[in-house]
Amino acid sequence: MDVRGDPFGRHRVIEPKGKLPQPAWKLDNDTSKLYDNEILIDVIRLNIDAASFAQIKHEVGADEQKVAEKIMQIVEQRGKMHNPITGSGGMLIGRVKAIGKDLNVDVKVGDKIATLVSLSLTPLNLKKIKKVYLDRDQVDVEAEAILFETGVFARLPEDMPESVALAVLDVAGAPIQTARLVSPSDLVLVIGAGGKSGVLCSYVAKKYSGPTGRVVALVHSERSIEQLKKLGFVDDIFVSDAQDAVSSYEKFIEVTNGRLADVVINVVNVPDTEMTSILCARERGKIYFFSMATSFTKAALGAEGIGKDVDMIIGNGYAKHHAEFALQIVRENEKLYQHFLERYGEK
Amino acid sequence: MDVRGDPFGRHRVIEPKGKLPQPAWKLDNDTSKLYDNEILIDVIRLNIDAASFAQIKHEVGADEQKVAEKIMQIVEQRGKMHNPITGSGGMLIGRVKAIGKDLNVDVKVGDKIATLVSLSLTPLNLKKIKKVYLDRDQVDVEAEAILFETGVFARLPEDMPESVALAVLDVAGAPIQTARLVSPSDLVLVIGAGGKSGVLCSYVAKKYSGPTGRVVALVHSERSIEQLKKLGFVDDIFVSDAQDAVSSYEKFIEVTNGRLADVVINVVNVPDTEMTSILCARERGKIYFFSMATSFTKAALGAEGIGKDVDMIIGNGYAKHHAEFALQIVRENEKLYQHFLERYGEK
Ligand SMILES: NC(=O)c1ccc[n+]([C@@H]2O[C@H](COP(=O)([O-])OP(=O)(O)OC[C@H]3O[C@@H](n4cnc5c(N)ncnc54)[C@H](OP(=O)(O)O)[C@@H]3O)[C@@H](O)[C@H]2O)c1
Ligand SMILES: NC(=O)c1ccc[n+]([C@@H]2O[C@H](COP(=O)([O-])OP(=O)(O)OC[C@H]3O[C@@H](n4cnc5c(N)ncnc54)[C@H](OP(=O)(O)O)[C@@H]3O)[C@@H](O)[C@H]2O)c1
Numbered sequence: 001m002d003v004r005g006d007p008f009g010r011h012r013v014i015e016p017k018g019k020l021p022q023p024a025w026k027l028d029n030d031t032s033k034l035y036d037n038e039i040l041i042d043v044i045r046l047n048i049d050a051a052s053f054a055q056i057k058h059e060v061g062a063d064e065q066k067v068a069e070k071i072m073q074i075v076e077q078r079g080k081m082h083n084p085i086t087g088s089g090g091m092l093i094g095r096v097k098a099i100g101k102d103l104n105v106d107v108k109v110g111d112k113i114a115t116l117v118s119l120s121l122t123p124l125n126l127k128k129i130k131k132v133y134l135d136r137d138q139v140d141v142e143a144e145a146i147l148f149e150t151g152v153f154a155r156l157p158e159d160m161p162e163s164v165a166l167a168v169l170d171v172a173g174a175p176i177q178t179a180r181l182v183s184p185s186d187l188v189l190v191i192g193a194g195g196k197s198g199v200l201c202s203y204v205a206k207k208y209s210g211p212t213g214r215v216v217a218l219v220h221s222e223r224s225i226e227q228l229k230k231l232g233f234v235d236d237i238f239v240s241d242a243q244d245a246v247s248s249y250e251k252f253i254e255v256t257n258g259r260l261a262d263v264v265i266n267v268v269n270v271p272d273t274e275m276t277s278i279l280c281a282r283e284r285g286k287i288y289f290f291s292m293a294t295s296f297t298k299a300a301l302g303a304e305g306i307g308k309d310v311d312m313i314i315g316n317g318y319a320k321h322h323a324e325f326a327l328q329i330v331r332e333n334e335k336l337y338q339h340f341l342e343r344y345g346e347k
Numbered sequence: 348m349d350v351r352g353d354p355f356g357r358h359r360v361i362e363p364k365g366k367l368p369q370p371a372w373k374l375d376n377d378t379s380k381l382y383d384n385e386i387l388i389d390v391i392r393l394n395i396d397a398a399s400f401a402q403i404k405h406e407v408g409a410d411e412q413k414v415a416e417k418i419m420q421i422v423e424q425r426g427k428m429h430n431p432i433t434g435s436g437g438m439l440i441g442r443v444k445a446i447g448k449d450l451n452v453d454v455k456v457g458d459k460i461a462t463l464v465s466l467s468l469t470p471l472n473l474k475k476i477k478k479v480y481l482d483r484d485q486v487d488v489e490a491e492a493i494l495f496e497t498g499v500f501a502r503l504p505e506d507m508p509e510s511v512a513l514a515v516l517d518v519a520g521a522p523i524q525t526a527r528l529v530s531p532s533d534l535v536l537v538i539g540a541g542g543k544s545g546v547l548c549s550y551v552a553k554k555y556s557g558p559t560g561r562v563v564a565l566v567h568s569e570r571s572i573e574q575l576k577k578l579g580f581v582d583d584i585f586v587s588d589a590q591d592a593v594s595s596y597e598k599f600i601e602v603t604n605g606r607l608a609d610v611v612i613n614v615v616n617v618p619d620t621e622m623t624s625i626l627c628a629r630e631r632g633k634i635y636f637f638s639m640a641t642s643f644t645k646a647a648l649g650a651e652g653i654g655k656d657v658d659m660i661i662g663n664g665y666a667k668h669h670a671e672f673a674l675q676i677v678r679e680n681e682k683l684y685q686h687f688l689e690r691y692g693e694k
Contacts, residue, residue, distance in 0.1 A: 008593070008653060010593065018591065019592075019619075020592055020593070020622050020649070020652070021652070022622070022645065022648050022649045022652045023619060023621070023622065023645050023649065086644070087642065087643075087644030087645070087648070088644055088648065089648065116651075116654075117651060117652050117653075117654070118648040118651055118652055120644075120648050120652075121648070121652045150652075150653045150654060151652075151654070152651075152654040173651070244365065245366075245367055246353075246355070246357065246367070272366075272370060274370070275367050275369070275370065283667070289643070289661070292643075292644055292647065294643045295434065295643060296434075296636070296639075296641045296642060296643045296646075296661060297433070297434030297435055297467075297639055298369065298370050298434065299643075299661050300639065300661050300662055300663055300664055301369050301434070301435065301436065301465040301467050301468065301664060302367070302369045302370065303663045303664070303665060304463075304464060304465055304499075304520070304663060304664030304665040305367070305368070305369045305464050305465055305467075305468045305497075305498075306355060306464075306497045307463075307464070307497060307498070307499040307665050308663075308665065309663070309665060309666050309667045310663065311660065311663075312660065312661035312663060313658065313659065313660060313661070314636070314643060314646050314647050314659035314660070314661060315647050316647055316650045316651060316655075316656070316657065316658075316659060317647055317648060317650070317651030318650060318651040318654050318655065318656060319656050320630070320656045
């Protein structure tokens with residue numbers, strides 16, 4: 001085609017013009033044209049962001065057909081799988097179909113890759129939804145997608161099933177950020193510890209807080225208790241609804257005998273859990289909000305409202321080496337690997 | 348009345364029941380009853396949060412009467428001045444009218460205080476709006492408000508006009524957090540440097556980055572340039588629209604000769620400025636989002652979208668000693684004090 005696009009992808013923004021593709025409302029998903037600094041991907045599977053998938057299931061019901069229709073409808077409207085209510089996306093795996101001639105990248109046509117940039121900025125030409133996996137937020141599709149010059153991706157590892165790699169890579173930001181935040185002897189609370197990022201963060205929190213540290217898991221269902229007990233990473237587990245801040249807080253301090261958390265990791269997939277995180281953190285403690293259902297104002301004003309001096313961090317989906325770190329974490333612990341295999345592997 | 352309320356104020360939540368007052372939709376603002384652990388305030392003036400005030404002016408026009416009507420309408424609906432669109436509040440000054448008998452606080456009836464918890468969680472019985480100050484987000488009212496047991500407040504200082512103290516205290520979280528984040532020799536970018544928190548943060552950034560540091564101001568209007576030049580705290584100033592990320596970034600690196608910021612302080616009052624902050628920060632730099640118009644997902648996914656490994660912090664409105672710190676900053680620098688006097692003092 002002999003045209004170079006903007007490195008950030010602004011050339012694909014239809015509305016509003018001039019914006020970057022993530023905040024934009026609508027992208028040009030015409031994959032019959034490829035700019036010289038783009039990669040064209042033959043998409044195999046989408047991993048919809050957990051907060052987005054939960055919102056869709058909540059809206060249309062846990063029905064494969066209806067979820068598929070909703071996804072088609074969003075992509076039709078926006079040219080990308082960018083949930084207008086949660087604002088979040090997800091990621092995808094596929095095969096490299098073509099590489100713009102100006103790019104010098106470490107993949108070749110035919111290679112299987114996972115995109116590590118959000119679907120919320122990825123032009124997606126979605127032709128058909130072949131299968132919806134209601135229990136793991138994944139969707140098999142017939143589609144093509146575009147990766148911009150500044151887009152990050154990873155070659156899929158060959159030593160684990162695709163669906164497992166996809167599940168791990170989707171939340172790759174969380175474990176490495178947890179490792180950065182947790183120090184030896186810390187008391188760490190993981191909210192939503194039974195989920196995909198929850199188990200990864202629990203494992204990492206235990207590893208980095210060390211033998212003198214303590215990791216407490218807040219889970220929502222009895223199933224999660226069983227799984228976490230089997231995994232054996234956390235010191236204490238309790239069941240609570242994180243949307244009920246005061247009772248979650250009361251249960252937490254009962255477990256810890258009044259001690260508050262040095263670090264709180266929030267990895268739930270539902271809104272209105274900011275106050276639980278804030279109440280359970282100690283003065284000058286740190287809260288890491290990975291949940292895409294986090295509200296900025298609820299966090300900022302919620303902490304102010306009760307005069308709690310905590311550092312609150314926005315969960316950046318990217319960190320240097322995050323993909324290798326997350327995959328390696330799963331490889332290094334056999335129980336963790338088995339858990340992911342059972343939970344997300346193809347049957 | 349002989350009834351003790353919940354320390355966090357849940358007893359005043361009408362909808363949804365059981366929630367904390369900040370995230371709640373509607374509060375009970377009946378000030379004819381006072382719980383034994385509440386303070387009743389005779390309100391003199393509201394300081395509406397800048398993002399909220401800008402949104403209201405944008406919606407109804409810069410018209411005193413219309414802004415007043417909109418504020419009345421919001422308080423009528425919610426029992427608190429909690430802007431449903433921006434999610435933010437503001438703060439107030441008033442005189443202590445009654446103190447619940449269970450409270451042991453360092454004020455007495457008649458004392459003038461400023462609340463340091465957001466209006467978004469403060470039950471407000473708003474009888475009348477007497478005057479709207481369109482140019483400084485303040486409103487004179489006839490009203491009563493309730494402060495909960497965990498609510499934070501400050502006695503008004505006697506050495507400066509009320510309107511100045513109110514302006515400084517409204518953004519008291521920003522200067523002390525800037526001081527925590529900035530280290531000697533840092534390159535600091537302040538986005539929205541001409542505003543209330545902008546000038547305070549610029550001063551603090553210069554003080555803490557020291558003689559080998561560099562503070563760059565992004566401002567929106569020529570007026571701000573003049574004021575900042577007169578103040579003399581910043582090393583460089585440039586005009587840009589922070590909603591236009593790529594051109595703001597290009598202007599910034601032209602000023603710094605390609606160097607990116609170690610710390611970015613975002614203190615604008617409009618949405619869609621996340622990407623400017625992210626583009627201008629260096630790898631592993633820090634971004635402090637004080638703006639209440641910040642979107643959590645736009646920040647998290649925006650950074651991921653361009654593979655930028657930055658630490659993004661949610662601007663907590665509270666920090667230990669934040670009020671004393673902010674007032675002292677204004678006292679210690681004569682130019683800063685004069686600026687606040689001219690800009691926010693009564694004429
Ligand atoms: N920042 C980023 O870049 C980024 C990237 C990817 C994902 N994310 C976000 O990270 C979060 C977690 O993702 P994930 O894939 O790990 O999700 P997930 O596997 O669906 O796990 C979510 C967990 O939240 C728990 N939960 C749901 N409602 C709850 C409640 N009311 N109280 C307590 N726990 C509750 C669930 O518990 P039960 O199973 O026991 O019901 C589940 O274990 C999502 O919000 C997602 O949007 C962020
Ligand atoms: N986190 C908290 O607890 C908390 C507490 C209080 C306030 N806040 C927030 O802090 C922010 C600043 O408050 P403030 O009282 O300092 O506000 P302010 O005095 O109104 O200042 C806002 C500044 O933003 C600038 N601005 C507006 N549009 C812009 C654009 N497109 N590009 C670049 N700059 C632009 C304005 O520049 P010009 O004047 O040159 O047009 C102005 O100087 C607000 O968003 C407010 O909601 C947060």
